[in-house]
Amino acid sequence: MTTKSSYRIASIPGDGIGPEVVSAAIQVVEKLAKTLGTFDINFDHIPWGTAHYKQTGSYVTGNALDTLRSYDASLFGAVGAPDVPDHISLWGLLLAIRGPLQLYANVRPVRTFPGTKCPLTTATEGIDWMLVRENSEGEYAGQGGRSHVGQQWEAATEVALFTRVGIERIMRFAFEMAQSRPRKLLTVVTKSNSMRNGMVLWDEVAASVAKDFPDVTWDKMLVDAMTVRMVAKPQSIDTIVGTNLHMDILSDLAAALAGSIGVAPSSNLDPTRKNPSLFEPVHGSAFDITGKGIANPVATFWSAAEMLIWLGEKDAAAKLMGCVERVCAAGILTPDLGGTSDTQGVVDAVCLEVEKLA
Amino acid sequence: MTTKSSYRIASIPGDGIGPEVVSAAIQVVEKLAKTLGTFDINFDHIPWGTAHYKQTGSYVTGNALDTLRSYDASLFGAVGAPDVPDHISLWGLLLAIRGPLQLYANVRPVRTFPGTKCPLTTATEGIDWMLVRENSEGEYAGQGGRSHVGQQWEAATEVALFTRVGIERIMRFAFEMAQSRPRKLLTVVTKSNSMRNGMVLWDEVAASVAKDFPDVTWDKMLVDAMTVRMVAKPQSIDTIVGTNLHMDILSDLAAALAGSIGVAPSSNLDPTRKNPSLFEPVHGSAFDITGKGIANPVATFWSAAEMLIWLGEKDAAAKLMGCVERVCAAGILTPDLGGTSDTQGVVDAVCLEVEKLA
Numbered sequence: 006m007t008t009k010s011s012y013r014i015a016s017i018p019g020d021g022i023g024p025e026v027v028s029a030a031i032q033v034v035e036k037l038a039k040t041l042g043t044f045d046i047n048f049d050h051i052p053w054g055t056a057h058y059k060q061t062g063s064y065v066t067g068n069a070l071d072t073l074r075s076y077d078a079s080l081f082g083a084v085g086a087p088d089v090p091d092h093i094s095l096w097g098l099l100l101a102i103r104g105p106l107q108l109y110a111n112v113r114p115v116r117t118f119p120g121t122k123c124p125l126t127t128a129t130e131g132i133d134w135m136l137v138r139e140n141s142e143g144e145y146a147g148q149g150g151r152s153h154v155g156q157q158w159e160a161a162t163e164v165a166l167f168t169r170v171g172i173e174r175i176m177r178f179a180f181e182m183a184q185s186r187p188r189k190l191l192t193v194v195t196k197s198n199s200m201r202n203g204m205v206l207w208d209e210v211a212a213s214v215a216k217d218f219p220d221v222t223w224d225k226m227l228v229d230a231m232t233v234r235m236v237a238k239p240q241s242i243d244t245i246v247g248t249n250l251h252m253d254i255l256s257d258l259a260a261a262l263a264g265s266i267g268v269a270p271s272s273n274l275d276p277t278r279k280n281p282s283l284f285e286p287v288h289g290s291a292f293d294i295t296g297k298g299i300a301n302p303v304a305t306f307w308s309a310a311e312m313l314i315w316l317g318e319k320d321a322a323a324k325l326m327g328c329v330e331r332v333c334a335a336g337i338l339t340p341d342l343g344g345t346s347d348t349q350g351v352v353d354a355v356c357l358e359v360e361k362l363a
Numbered sequence: 364m365t366t367k368s369s370y371r372i373a374s375i376p377g378d379g380i381g382p383e384v385v386s387a388a389i390q391v392v393e394k395l396a397k398t399l400g401t402f403d404i405n406f407d408h409i410p411w412g413t414a415h416y417k418q419t420g421s422y423v424t425g426n427a428l429d430t431l432r433s434y435d436a437s438l439f440g441a442v443g444a445p446d447v448p449d450h451i452s453l454w455g456l457l458l459a460i461r462g463p464l465q466l467y468a469n470v471r472p473v474r475t476f477p478g479t480k481c482p483l484t485t486a487t488e489g490i491d492w493m494l495v496r497e498n499s500e501g502e503y504a505g506q507g508g509r510s511h512v513g514q515q516w517e518a519a520t521e522v523a524l525f526t527r528v529g530i531e532r533i534m535r536f537a538f539e540m541a542q543s544r545p546r547k548l549l550t551v552v553t554k555s556n557s558m559r560n561g562m563v564l565w566d567e568v569a570a571s572v573a574k575d576f577p578d579v580t581w582d583k584m585l586v587d588a589m590t591v592r593m594v595a596k597p598q599s600i601d602t603i604v605g606t607n608l609h610m611d612i613l614s615d616l617a618a619a620l621a622g623s624i625g626v627a628p629s630s631n632l633d634p635t636r637k638n639p640s641l642f643e644p645v646h647g648s649a650f651d652i653t654g655k656g657i658a659n660p661v662a663t664f665w666s667a668a669e670m671l672i673w674l675g676e677k678d679a680a681a682k683l684m685g686c687v688e689r690v691c692a693a694g695i696l697t698p699d700l701g702g703t704s705d706t707q708g709v710v711d712a713v714c715l716e717v718e719k720l721a
């Protein structure tokens with residue numbers, strides 16, 4: 006007797022092109038499950054986002070964390086709309102999940118994908134990096150305030166909070182990630198020359214965790230200098246770990262250097278598996294192209310594949326990525342990558358490839 | 364009767380290659396003054412830095428700010444040494460000057476220089492940007508602390524402090540800078556989607572200052588998205604303004620994208636001219652090549668030229684830059700730019716060019 010795994014996924018399309026790319030990914034993943042027959046997967050539609058906020062005054066319904074805990078994982082689109090201040094929408098939804106649900110490891114693989122071209126003359130063979138972002142504290146702890154609002158002497162703070170536990174767990178995760186990769190290189194990004202407290206603690210924890218990973222070659226770089234290295238010596242880089250803000254910046258940069266942010270996926274993981282992880286494209290809601298049907302679904306396909314890996318369906322994920330890569334390599338691309346296909350055209354092409362797996 | 368201006372400059376070579384590049388710049392500027400005969404300039408050697416710290420326990424002598432106030436400007440090399448924690452050396456010298464002396468505008472012109480090559484396939488005509496960095500507060504306010512040091516529950520903060528006055532003055536400076544450039548474009552960098560206090564104030568002040576500059580075309584970008592734009596659409600960028608940390612990162616990135624951080628200059632200005640401004644290369648002390656005589660002096664030449672402009676010697680500065688550009692274009696370059704010249708070789712070549720101005 007064999008048992009077939011069955012997964013329940015919270016689908017949170019959100020705003021802008023979010024619904025377009027999430028619907029694209031669901032079509033492809035459902036086709037994959039049906040074709041392979043090795044697992045079942047069900048997506049529940051969760052209508053959180055700016056429309057929900059405008060109707061109810063809240064981005065979510067009830068206790069969002071408890072809702073998500075009843076699923077095996079979440080597939081997220083994007084949040085943010087032109088007529089709501091970004092900090093309201095982001096903290097209303099995405100940032101209300103990442104930290105509170107202790108999804109502390111934001112993992113962003115970056116590589117030059119078929120159909121994209123690395124714009125660096127210094128990286129003729131393209132880029133293949135693994136970025137690990139602390140996702141639960143630091144500059145995104147949400148602390149700080151404004152005083153004397155509107156007065157000439159108004160002052161405001163943004164407080165970055167770092168804990169030893171928070172740093173230790175992401176550092177350990179990053180060293181393990183580096184260890185699992187062929188080159189076993191890790192760069193720890195820091196800014197401990199100008200920031201004397203949390204960033205110095207960050208350095209200290211890095212040095213102490215490193216002792217448990219003698220087979221990983223690691224170094225430390227200031228975030229500003231790291232951008233120079235990414236441009237000038239891309240081949241010297243393998244795995245990178247850094248704070249919430251530093252890696253927010255470096256992961257966008259990395260995706261652009263690799264060829265396009267339109268294909269970049271991200272996983273918001275709770276490595277302890279107490280809480281379900283959340284998967285989302287790196288790009289945002291892109292209201293300028295919303296509703297035109299031309300959003301690039303590849304970042305969400307890739308995010309869904311990362312989700313399958315996390316759920317234990319490594320083989321299915323690899324097959325899915327193979328299909329996506331073949332379609333991209335064949336030049337079936339959305340306009341952002343210089344192609345002439347629309348979103349559904351890419352979906353259909355990937356589904357056709359998936360059918361061939363039967 | 365004509366009067367000849369005479370300037371007294373504090374020369375602070377500092378650590379690593381600092382003394383090598385500052386000495387190079389002094390030779391060139393002294394030759395320029397002598398050749399043109401239109402102004403006098405005298406450099407006083409100020410021995411602050413890590414050697415001073417090791418001897419005396421302090422990076423500086425007496426009241427550093429008062430000392431600097433007795434000069435017309437400062438020419439700074441670099442600070443930082445492998446055997447002193449970076450936050451001790453930086454806050455011992457450079458960061459003890461920038462903020463406290465209210466040198467609130469850190470100006471970093473970035474362009475593809477003769478002898479360097481833009482590594483971006485997206486910028487075939489090279490890059491020409493003007494970066495304006497808030498230099499007196501924000502993430503470099505120096506606030507924060509550590510509690511429960513060494514315990515498992517240790518927590519540390521880094522507090523970014525923003526004031527309305529601080530933001531307003533740099534914003535005004537940046538709009539004026541944009542106004543003075545042919546394209547009159549300004550991008551205000553922010554991170555107000557995840558940071559809800561100081562960054563929102565930053566956005567508000569930008570919108571209000573913008574009203575006074577109807578002839579400047581401005582937009583707002585999140586710092587992460589800005590890196591993507593710098594890589595993917597470099598031609599769409601002209602002037603950029605942002606916080607202390609954001610522009611620290613973006614200015615290194617910009618220099619790398621333009622061709623080399625080895626030529627990038629910076630001015631730490633007090634636009635009110637109450638305090639003397641400080642000029643320094645963007646690069647650091649570079650201990651790996653210290654003492655080898657191969658440091659690239661071009662960033663310091665360019666910084667010295669910016670100093671001359673600030674002092675009122677615009678014409679002399681332009682002539683100096685012409686000489687430096689001709690030398691670089693002729694391929695007389697240090698090894699970091701793929702050349703075979705040493706520092707003194709570049710100095711001698713520039714001095715020869717300067718002599719031709721006679």
Ligand SMILES: CC(C)[C@H](C(=O)O)[C@@H](O)C(=O)O
Nearest residue numbers: 095099253287289556557587
């Ligand atoms: C949407 C925004 C809050 C987010 C961030 O800054 O973390 C995004 O840029 C990302 O990288 O996931």
Ligand SMILES: CC(C)[C@H](C(=O)O)[C@@H](O)C(=O)O
Nearest residue numbers: 198199229453457611645647
């Ligand atoms: C030396 C260091 C403190 C400095 C900074 O971070 O500001 C440097 O990187 C710079 O850009 O001037």
